[in-house]
Amino acid sequence: MAILHRALFTWFIFLVFLILLCLRLESRTHWNWFIVFIPMWVYDSILLIYVLFHMVSHCRNGIERFRGTINKNVWYIAAIGLKMAAQIIICIKLEYTKVEIPINVVMTPIWMLLPVLCIEVFMHLIKHSSGSSRY
Amino acid sequence: MFFTLNEIVQWIGLTVFEIWINLITITIFSILLALKIDGVVNSAWWTIFAPLFVSDAMNAYFCCIVCIRMNLENSYKASLYRASWSAIFLGLTFVFKFLLCRKLQGDSAIEYSEVFAPLFILLQLIAVRACQLHQ
Numbered sequence: 001m002a003i004l005h006r007a008l009f010t011w012f013i014f015l016v017f018l019i020l021l022c023l024r025l026e027s028r029t030h031w032n033w034f035i036v037f038i039p040m041w042v043y044d045s046i047l048l049i050y051v052l053f054h055m056v057s058h059c060r061n062g063i064e065r066f067r068g069t070i071n072k073n074v075w076y077i078a079a080i081g082l083k084m085a086a087q088i089i090i091c092i093k094l095e096y097t098k099v100e101i102p103i104n105v106v107m108t109p110i111w112m113l114l115p116v117l118c119i120e121v122f123m124h125l126i127k128h129s130s131g132s133s134r135y
Numbered sequence: 136m137f138f139t140l141n142e143i144v145q146w147i148g149l150t151v152f153e154i155w156i157n158l159i160t161i162t163i164f165s166i167l168l169a170l171k172i173d174g175v176v177n178s179a180w181w182t183i184f185a186p187l188f189v190s191d192a193m194n195a196y197f198c199c200i201v202c203i204r205m206n207l208e209n210s211y212k213a214s215l216y217r218a219s220w221s222a223i224f225l226g227l228t229f230v231f232k233f234l235l236c237r238k239l240q241g242d243s244a245i246e247y248s249e250v251f252a253p254l255f256i257l258l259q260l261i262a263v264r265a266c267q268l269h270q
Binding site for chain 2: 003004006007008010011014015018021022025026047050051076079080102103104106107110111114115117118121122124125128
């Protein structure tokens with residue numbers, strides 16, 4: 001999949017999600033929050049398939065390369081899992097107001113994901129700080 | 136995963152440093168948001184959104200420095216293009232956060248579609264940037 005296709009696909013998913021979110025927040029529709037998040041479920045499913053496909057294709061290339069990429073792929077799957085968990089808990093919290101879920105529980109997947117992302121981006125920043133195309 | 140960090144930089148037009156600053160401030164914002172929803176903190180929404188405004192200010196300062204340095208390196212056209220994109224991106228995201236904050240604070244009676252308008256404009260511009268991507 002070329003970067004153009006991936007970018008346009010991501011753009012389309014986010015556009016549809018924002019439109020649905022707007023409609024739901026303005027109470028123009030009274031859809032279930034799980035329906036509002038459909039674009040996100042679709043995106044996460046595609047991401048999972050994409051990562052699993054890469055994992056399988058790396059398996060075919062032999063054990064040495066597989067060992068090198070397995071940690072990365074496991075982290076990607078964990079990140080997608082955390083994103084999905086966060087979305088599911090947010091949907092439950094918004095849809096079923098009688099169910100009293102503490103806000104700490106709702107935010108836990110996000111708090112697990114964000115610091116790891118910060119560290120990963122920071123490591124990338126350190127490693128490539130002497131790159132030629134800085135801007 | 137679906138995108139490498141370099142692809143995101145190429146597409147969205149933010150540097151890795153700006154992405155890192157945004158991630159850190161979003162993490163702090165999520166903590167403040169949880170405290171606000173939980174009722175532990177009774178501050179105004181402006182205080183909760185403060186980290187996001189600080190990140191905008193820091194990124195604007197960073198972009199100014201980059202623009203000056205690019206001008207010193209005699210790359211005027213590239214610096215103008217980069218500065219204008221950064222100004223549009225920062226301006227639109229700032230307006231979105233400002234309107235959302237006012238809406239949550241109860242200072243204005245605008246609808247969510249108006250609050251999200253800057254994001255929709257930004258999404259269109261990001262779509263144009265996506266079409267300019269190439270392998």
